[in-house]
Amino acid sequence: MKLKLHIWRQKSTQDKGKMVTYEVDGIIEDMSFLEMLDVLNEKLILNEEEPVAFDHDCREGICGACSLTINGIPHGPEKETTICQLHMRHFKDGDEIYVEPFRARAFPVLRDLVTDRTAFDRIMQAGGFVSANTGGIPDANAIPISKKDADLAMDNAACIGCGACVAACKNASAMLFVSAKVAQYAYLPQGQTERKRRVLNMVAQMDREGFGNCTNYYECEAVCPKGISVASIALMNRDFLRASLSEEKALDR
């Protein structure tokens, strides 16, 4: 099939980008979306043009590197599917496709479709962990955890940190990402000792990074490739309120 692609090109963070139109031919439906871009890039290279830069790695939907907005929807139209797992059979000959980066102030474009998502790492540094040094740990079965809680924790731990929630949010809010981590630990006994500190520090860092605010559109949940629920956001709101009211001292790292 033949496609018309409108792709965001931007040389560096400082440059002003623009949409550029390309045509690709010879696309077969078994290709993944990224393989289709590979075809385009091979063609561009042979034409002395710079290939389109995009983040990708595992290409099996788990590493969270790939991050494209396809026709206005992060990761494209298929439910719970990362862009690397989206195949061209969902498109038809002659389609026009808009390919844009995950847009947010907190995710500056490094080049073309590649964005800097280290803001997520910094949020994690602020509290996305259990402070358990290696060694000196009791037996793994010492604390029973109900299957339900383990499952709920796992539902949230499934987050791949891709940032689609931010990209989809009208306000570029990172609440779904942050709440997934907060909720994972909130459901587990191991997470209790630092529960208040964690939510306060992670939210504070999230705010510093310049993400927008959650206004409950739930667009994040709709595009999340791992189906993380906005119920986690409610849990985080609850935890944040409780921690704010009871934690009297200024928080340290």
Next chain:
Amino acid sequence: MAALVRFLTSSILSKIVMAATGLVLVLFLLGHMAGNLQMYLGQDAMNTYAETLQGLGGLLWVIRAALFIMLVLHVITSIKLKWENYNARPEQYAMRKYVRASLSSRTMIWTGIMIFLFVTYHLLHFTIHATNPAYGGLYDAMGRHDVYSMVVLGYSNVLISLVYIAAMILLAFHLFHAIESMFQTLGVNHEKYNPFIHGLSLTVASIIMVGFLSIPIGVLFGWIELPAGVIIL
């Protein structure tokens, strides 16, 4: 102190302010609507109710001040949020599609602005009488301020009625997302109760809309009439 500052500047706090002030305003709306529905009980009941309210004296001002603060907080916080949200994405998408977000949720700021303008007009119209100074000179047979006639007179003007009707529809649209959203922000989200919350949101928004709307419509259709003896100046 640092903790306090962090709390006050936090994004989640802003949301909680929106939810809490919104809740107070919704409760006020329900009370206001219940009061207005006394129009159906006739001139005497309505004016008695109005006079009782006026008779609260200082307390009335406290309530008014509280409501005013709620409204101002609600508006200021929404502007702060909007400003931050606007800045959170400097470069817009060339192509945008929504999968889940409802129209109501996406237009909150616009319905909000229009409701705010309406409230201003409404206060100038019925409370301060700035637009229609003649309302101040209406008295019923017992010498009380004739609120009942004022309302009927006000809504007899088709243009004014249409403004009120439009505003109430926008309000309902605003509330439909607002009420459901309030639960989420205050941390209430449970798959067992979510359908109920959704229904509640729809129901309360609809009740407020229908309750308020019924009065201008009632006047326009002649179900609520001007009592004898009131002279239109």
Next chain:
Amino acid sequence: MTLDSKIPSGPLAEKWDRHRFDMKLINPANKRKYSVIVVGTGLAGASAAATMAELGYNVTALCYNDSARRAHSIAAQGGINAAKNYQNDGDSIWRLFYDTVKGGDYRSREANVYRLAQVSNNIIDQCVAQGVPFAREYGGYLDNRSFGGAQVSRTFYARGQTGQQLLLGAYSALMRQVGLGKVDLYTRHEMMDVVLVDGHARGIVARDMVTGKVQSFAADAVILATGGYSNVYFLSTNAIACNVTAAYRAYKKGAAFANPAFVQIHPTCIPVSGEHQSKLTLMSESLRNDGRIWVPKKKGETRNPNDIPEDERDYYLERKYPSFGNLSPRDISSRSAKEVCDEGRGVGPTGYGVYLDFRDAINRLGRDVIEARYGNLFQMYERITGEDPYQVPMRIYPALHYTMGGLWVDYNLMSTIPGLHVLGEANFSDHGANRLGASALMQGLADGYFVIPYTIGDYLAKSGGGEKVTTDHPEFKKAEEDVRARIGKLLDLNGSRTVVSIHRELGHIMWNYVGMARNEEGLKKALEQIPKLREEFWENAKVVGDGESVNQALERAGRVADFLEFAELLVYDALNREESCGGHFREEYQTEDGEALRNDEDYAYVAAWEFTGVGEKPILHKEPLEFENVKLQTRSYK
């Protein structure tokens, strides 16, 4: 070069404890005077960096991904083994050790494997403490399953995302240390070379993949945790960016590379759909419990599989291995699939695929049962191929997915370059010629959490590389110049072929001649073709763009250039090892039944290769393997 494995003396079960006592310690206050560089932030790298930082060392960690959380450890599905014996089914440290040595076809070191089995239990404890949500039973205790044909249930898992959860656990520990300022993390930085001062590894040169800046990092020791080299085959289940560059650079600087020919091929992957294919996706082997594998009897069959009558189907595994049938081991089922496809009986658009048919299972058990067992796998298959496996048979084909070989390390995980330590898949140490299912995660974390934090202290305490050095040292300046020159050379490539097309061609050579079944003739052919292709690369490849911004074509070119040299090393090793064992099958060395024929007499050694020059035959060093505790046996699956 001498290979001193430094295996401690004493009975097997006491070696590690004794060694830990014998090692020199650094007092807590002095640890902050030492610095360590960790390259790679997968399971091994992240766990090592975090743990060493907890101990007080100053750690610099680098990864080429945009975040430390994206390393390919994340893609492991099945689980992680540990000898907890929670299921009371007779497991023990000894049994896990024994199974691992046996599974590795007796080409691994007993002492290393025993230590691995010992610390396996600590790993599970550690991960649970970090908040890794392992699967639980209703009583609240950890659930286990049997994996990869093990006789005991010792595999811990978190749905089908165990690798992800373990990596996120290690990543969270690493993030904590970054937040505390104990780890300096550089993401989007690719290691280009290792720097030796007075024979000791004292730092690295890395390229900032955003600005193109070439920068040196100096420390008292260097740790590589840079993963495997499956992508030398172009198509593998590895992530696109996985590469051999870091390990290969170390090899060129004098580190021995051990057993590169030991690669593992997984039988149940989704087949290649065309030349455009960029990677392969693995599907759980559990599918073979209920699916029947077959190909048409007739060559060039074009009918829809459902229209092919029973008597025209060849259930070749059931025919050849009646007692194990479709559950025959990975290497046997992989090789058999290759054979029937080479005969021209393969299925699918490329002819390289075999059917995995659930028709009989669905008829016998009902669709509901099959859906409950394999629903998510069927979904994944449908997403990728667009075919509904409930209606038409799945198509599968083997694919490269793990490399047992790697840089040679001693018991302390130090390579032949003093100060250069190697962890995880990047080293060769624990899996011998074949890795058991759910053991990769175990090894990565064992190395990172529980081995290197001890052994690095011993190295540093025994004076390490001596005086402190800074990046102003001439060796760093020289290495930087070399790196810049090489990048310049790559950017100057202005031929008519893309780098990817050359990589793909290399993959074809490797897959055809150094793949599932190897023979002398084919290997020699590969040895002729690889240098030619390398020449073609340097003459005819094309790299566009500049070196001062994000340039993914340049990154790829650097990696492919190293693969083109490394491939030859792999072939030399395969050619040298005149036996069949584990993942290495030489057609000349098989039993009449097509079984691998091991030669313990002549080849019970680790083949460690020393670099002599590009295109030159490397020098072979042998580390003999002594088995004092395990009896060498031959397997049979008839």
